[in-house]
Amino acid sequence: MPDTILAPGDQIQARCTKCKLNTESIIVSLVDNVPEKVECTLCSRKHKYRPPIAPKRAYTKQAPRKVESEQKKWENQLAVADQSKVIEYSMAAPYKPNALISHPVFGLGLVQGNAGSRKIEVLFSTGRKIMRCK
Numbered sequence: 001m002p003d004t005i006l007a008p009g010d011q012i013q014a015r016c017t018k019c020k021l022n023t024e025s026i027i028v029s030l031v032d033n034v035p036e037k038v039e040c041t042l043c044s045r046k047h048k049y050r051p052p053i054a055p056k057r058a059y060t061k062q063a064p065r066k067v068e069s070e071q072k073k074w075e076n077q078l079a080v081a082d083q084s085k086v087i088e089y090s091m092a093a094p095y096k097p098n099a100l101i102s103h104p105v106f107g108l109g110l111v112q113g114n115a116g117s118r119k120i121e122v123l124f125s126t127g128r129k130i131m132r133c134k
Contacts, residue, residue: 006033015050016040022052074123077110094134095120103131 006012006027012035014025025038028046035049081100087093089103099111101122106129109122115130122131 006030006035012038013052014038015052016043016045017047018043018045070123070127071125074110074125077123078108081110089131091132092134
């Protein structure tokens with residue numbers, strides 16, 4: 001609390017447990033210049049003084065950095081790739097690393113390598129995907 005002299009009847013900020021808010025409250029009684037009881041101006045309830053609490057910070061979702069770096073990598077690799085050799089994607093076809101494929105949903109993608117038996121890892125503008133292949 002600031003070093004001001006308080007008196008009954010003064011208004012201060014206090015936490016009201018009924019309102020569940022920090023509210024303007026009127027001091028009802030003091031002990032050693034510290035409020036003991038206050039009256040909430042919203043609900044008119046008299047209660048023990050509770051110091052106001054700091055409001056919680058709003059949660060903001062941050063964009064993942066991995067997606068941004070993958071998008072830059074996709075743009076860089078696409079600029080170097082020979083776009084005349086685009087292959088239509090098919091689950092029945094084999095693919096080699098650095099092949100350029102065209103997917104009906106994800107669009108243009110670059111094969112990064114094998115991701116296991118009969119699977120390839122493909123980098124699209126929206127991120128990496130594991131695709132089935134021969």
